[in-house]
Amino acid sequence: MFHQPVLLEEVLEYLDIKPDGYYVDGTFGRGGHSVAILQRLGLQGHLLAIDHDMEAIEAGKNLATLDSRLELAHTNFSNLNQLIYDKGWLGKVNGILLDLGVSSPQLESPQRGFSFLHDGPLDMRMNPHEQHVNAAQWLRQATEQEIAIVLKELGEERYAKRIARAIVLAQKNAPIERTGQLSAIVAAANPKWEQGKHPATRSFMAIRLHINKELESLNMVLQQFLDMLIVSGRILVISFHSLEDRLVKQCFKKLSTVDSELPRNLPVITRNLRPKARLFKAIRPSLTEINANPRSRSAILRVLEKI
Numbered sequence: 249m250f251h252q253p254v255l256l257e258e259v260l261e262y263l264d265i266k267p268d269g270y271y272v273d274g275t276f277g278r279g280g281h282s283v284a285i286l287q288r289l290g291l292q293g294h295l296l297a298i299d300h301d302m303e304a305i306e307a308g309k310n311l312a313t314l315d316s317r318l319e320l321a322h323t324n325f326s327n328l329n330q331l332i333y334d335k336g337w338l339g340k341v342n343g344i345l346l347d348l349g350v351s352s353p354q355l356e357s358p359q360r361g362f363s364f365l366h367d368g369p370l371d372m373r374m375n376p377h378e379q380h381v382n383a384a385q386w387l388r389q390a391t392e393q394e395i396a397i398v399l400k401e402l403g404e405e406r407y408a409k410r411i412a413r414a415i416v417l418a419q420k421n422a423p424i425e426r427t428g429q430l431s432a433i434v435a436a437a438n439p440k441w442e443q444g445k446h447p448a449t450r451s452f453m454a455i456r457l458h459i460n461k462e463l464e465s466l467n468m469v470l471q472q473f474l475d476m477l478i479v480s481g482r483i484l485v486i487s488f489h490s491l492e493d494r495l496v497k498q499c500f501k502k503l504s505t506v507d508s509e510l511p512r513n514l515p516v517i518t519r520n521l522r523p524k525a526r527l528f529k530a531i532r533p534s535l536t537e538i539n540a541n542p543r544s545r546s547a548i549l550r551v552l553e554k555i
Contacts, residue, residue, distance in 0.1 A: 252352065253280030254486055254544045258531050259345060260284055262484055262551045268292040269342035272332070272476075274325035274469070275299060277351040279308050285345075286315055293317050298331070300324040300375040301354065324375070326465035329472035341476045344483040348466065348492050350456070352543065358427075362456060364448040367428035372452075374460045383455050384425045392416045402463070402491065403454025411437045411451055427452075453489065466492060470499040474524060477554040488546050500527050500552045526553045 253259075259281055263271065267290030273282045276299040285295055297312075298321040299305055305322045312318045321331060325346060332338055354360050358368030361383060370384040387395065392412045399408035414437035415424065424430050431448045438447035457463060473483050487493040504527035528551040533544040 252541045252543070253277075253284070254347065254541065254547045255531065255533055255537070255549050256281065256284055258549055259484055259486075260288065262482060262528065262531075262549070263343040263345065264482065265289060266293075266342055270294045270337055270340050270478075271296070271342055272328065272344045273297040274328060274344060275347045276304050276308055276320065277347065278304065278353055279311060281345055281347060282308070282318065283311070286318060289317055291317075294337075295319070296321065296331070296335070296337075298323050298325060298328065300378075301351075302375065302377055303353070304351070307353075324465050326468040328469055329476065332476045338476060340478050342478055342481050344473055344476065344481075345486075346466075346469070346484070347486045348462070349488040361427050362452070364427055364431035364434075364446055364452050367426055370425055370427050370430055372456045372459045379459070381459070383430075383459050384423070386455070386459060387415060387424055387430075388419060398458045399451055399454045401454075402457045403450035404490065405450040405454060407438055407440075410439070413437070457491075463491060463495065466495055470495060474503065474554060479554055482551055482553045484549060484551050486547055486549050488548075493548055493550070496550050497530075500525070500550055503527075503552060522555075524555065526555050527551075528553070 263285065265271070265285060265288040269289070271285055271289070271294065273285065273295065276282055276297040279297070282295060282297045289295065295318050297308065297318060300323060302322055305320050308320050312320045323331065332341065350362050355363045356366065358366040361369050361371030370382065372383040373379040376382070395415055396408045396412035399405040399411055405411065411434050414433050415430070418424060418433050424433065434448040434451045441447045477483065485496045487496055503525040504523045506521050506523055531549040531551070533547055538545045
């Protein structure tokens with residue numbers, strides 16, 4: 249299934265690919281960004297592509313067989329620091345790319361249970377081989393308060409309590425095991441639908457983020473990536489909603505500014521006052537790209553360079 253990579257030209261521009269460089273695609277998906285990176289690498293270049301979705305890894309095996317510069321790894325990018333350390337790449341990486349969220353193949357496969365538009369088993373796990381609790385099981389186990397907190401905090405859903413109550417009441421009549429069931433329950437409980445947005449959008453996103461611990465994984469890699477990069481190496485993160493972007497923005501801002509909270513009269517060496525990285529202006533997709541690929545409309549790319 250074809251997956252159109254978001255902000256491809258901008259990613260390639262800001263990665264500033266060196267022919268013999270070391271690069272990491274932390275979210276391989278269906279390889280759109282990886283293929284473009286390989287096209288710009290020289291024979292001595294290296295690309296490590298990881299994904300915690302085994303279907304993505306399987307889809308990339310043929311490419312890895314044909315191109316020895318590509319190495320695939322089935323893991324979550326929260327484990328990236330250990331993986332880079334084991335490979336002896338610590339402090340050598342020229343570029344890291346993270347394209348957050350779900351891919352088109354994941355959304356469009358009813359069996360994966362990510363989408364409210366396609367009826368299927370209510371699963372939502374990125375890595376069913378290792379994750380034991382799917383969305384349906386979590387909803388059966390969670391209390392009304394727990395569901396409301398997830399919808400409010402991860403989905404920024406203003407009707408979180410109302411929707412959580414509706415879910416719990418529906419469970420008493422019949423187990424919620426399919427995406428179509430959940431979508432209908434959420435839609436009926438939402439008293440004011442946003443124009444141009446399905447009423448279940450925020451709830452599905454929140455449950456997906458919770459099931460896969462996506463924000464926790466992102467936070468872990470944001471605490472570790474600087475040690476992986478060579479001086480002038482860059483990290484690029486594409487996010488699709490405010491919670492992810494806020495984490496990235498805050499991390500990048502902290503690393504690219506001087507610490508202003510040092511105690512007064514504290515003797516500090518000049519170099520310790522210098523920022524650790526250089527921040528680039530955030531990039532959004534062009535109108536042309538949005539028209540060609542509507543999925544890109546909420547994307548934002550942030551770039552940081554180690555100095």
